[in-house]
Amino acid sequence: MESGIDVILDKWELKEGHDSIAFMEKMVTDPTIAKVAVISDRKYAEKADGRVSGVGTETQIISREVYEKQDQNKFVAVLPERDEEGKPYLPTYYKGRIYIDLSSPENYASEFERLVRWVFDKPLHVKPEVGKPPTFLDEEPAKSLGTSVSFRRALDALKNGRPFVEGAVDEYLTTFAENMERFRITLDNSKEADEQVADSIDEFTPYKNEFVQVMLAIAQYAANDDMQKKLHRFFEQLLPYLDRPENMSSQHSWDFDNFKFIVHELYLYAIAILIRYERFAFSDRLLATPYYVSSNANRGRDATATFSEFREYMESFQGRDKKLGRLSSRADLLKQRADSSGFDFKWLLQADFVLYLRATLNDDYYVRWWPETLVYATRSYGPMEIFARSRSASYYREVSKILGGVSAEDLKAHVKELQTDQQELPKWQFERIAPGVLTGIDKLASTP
The missing domain is CATH 3.40.50.10140 (Toll/interleukin-1 receptor homology (TIR) domain)
Incomplete structure (x- = not known):
């Protein structure tokens, strides 16, 4: 009443x-x-x-x-x-x-x-009126990586500690790697190559976001040896996409630029997420273990490769830089995609810098890492978060694992050497990074 x-x-x-x-x-x-x-x-x-x-x-x-x-x-x-x-x-x-x-x-x-x-007669759930069919039904069907079911299964297994978690993650990563072939592009000479590459990268976005969610769950709930091995094998499976397939007799130098961007981005996210959750030993194993290169006949080098293979030059984006008037349209795209995904871009910057430092600490001439995103760090006035925290010697001992175990004193000497050789420092026109600033080298490991 x-x-x-x-x-x-x-x-x-x-x-x-x-x-x-x-x-x-x-x-x-x-x-x-x-x-x-x-x-x-x-x-x-x-x-x-x-x-x-x-x-x-x-x-x-x-x-x-x-x-x-x-x-x-x-x-x-x-x-x-x-x-x-x-x-x-x-x-x-x-x-x-x-x-x-x-x-x-x-x-x-x-x-x-x-x-x-x-x-x-006022129900809570009211059936909406039937609208017009969506316009995308008239468009060409989008490519699918076919991971939707295995992605949900893997994510649930990781977050809820299911007994089948290893199998679920392995199924997802294997499906992901095998079906990457669906995103191989055949460039149309009537269109600009860089635009076709950018469109393919954009089309891949949902699957990049899926991988980020799985990677976040691994870092939080299952950062163990078995998961490290699965991730390592996964990235091994991605390496062949950076080369000409054996059944392809000819190629343009930019035919694989979409894969070069996608594989580089996935690897960068993997390291960034592990750094974000302070899984330094896990990261070190991922970086230190050689990657078997199944397409080594095309590469003409050893049957194994280092982490530096995951960042390769994209010729199509050189012209894109000039067209858009940007220092690095590749870095711009990485930042835009991070901002739209909700993952803080600062962790990609730190991962890129760590990979650059680790590569320069390596005596092997072929181990080189161009820190693409650091064009956004050329005007930094303070250390990155993991190095700011590394003012504590005990914290730096943990961080040093991802740098190959280098001591604080040796890192200081290495950074000073980098800064004295301006020609070797990554630069974009007149913009250069300052490794001493980004590492906070003067206060590194200065307190217990």
Whole structure:
């Protein structure tokens, strides 16, 4: 009544001398009676099924109305209680129909709202009008990596510690790597190559975002040796996409530029996420373990490669830089994609810088890493977060693992050497990075 509903209740309406059967029939047949709520507790359900007393008569009236008329929205059972097993007390004629459950104090408010909405024919969930078919149905079907099911299974397994987590992650990574071939592009000479490459990279975005979510879950819940091995094998499977396939007799130098960007981005995210969650030993194993190169005949080098293979030059974007007037359109695209994904770009910067330092600490001439994103760090005035924290010697001992275990003193000497050789420092026109600033070298490991 307080909710604006005029209630006709037998205790209020039936007086001495009134015909109870006529009253019950009126509740069913009177067009002014919009709704009938059947308060079905244990006694009511028993009397209804046994056709006992007034409830039995009422049941005969209602059940005929319920079964003979298509519009069954006039009646609803309301439960004030359940049996010892938690089952509802409902008369046989009503079973299988939806009811309103006021038996639980925890759900009373929401169920009472359902009751009021039922009376006023204002359901909470309203079927929307049928709109026009979306325009994308008329477009060419988008490429699919085919990872949707394995992605959800892997993510659930990682977050909830399922016993099949290793198999689920392995299935996802294997499907991902094998189906990358679907994104191989055949350049159209009538269109600008860099635009075709950029379009392919954009089309791959949902799968990059899937990988980021799986990588975040691995870093948080399963940063163990088995996961490191699975990730290592995964990146090994991606290396062949950076080369000409054996069945391809000719190529343009930019035919694989979309793969060069995608593989580089995935590797950068993997290291960035591991740094974000301080999985330094895990990162070190990923960087230190050689990668088997199955397409080594094309490379003409050893059968194994280092992490530096995951960043390769993109010829098509050299022209894009000139066209857009940018120092690095590749770095711009990496930043835009990070910003739109919700993952803080600063971690990609730190990963790129760490990879650059680790490569320059290596004596092997072929181990080189161009820190693409650091064009955004050329005007930094303070150390990156992991190096700011490395003011503590104990913290630096952990960070040093991702740098190959180099001591603080050796890193200081190395950074000073980098800064004295300006020609070797990464630069974009007149912009250069300052390794001493980015590492906070003067205060590195200066406190316990």
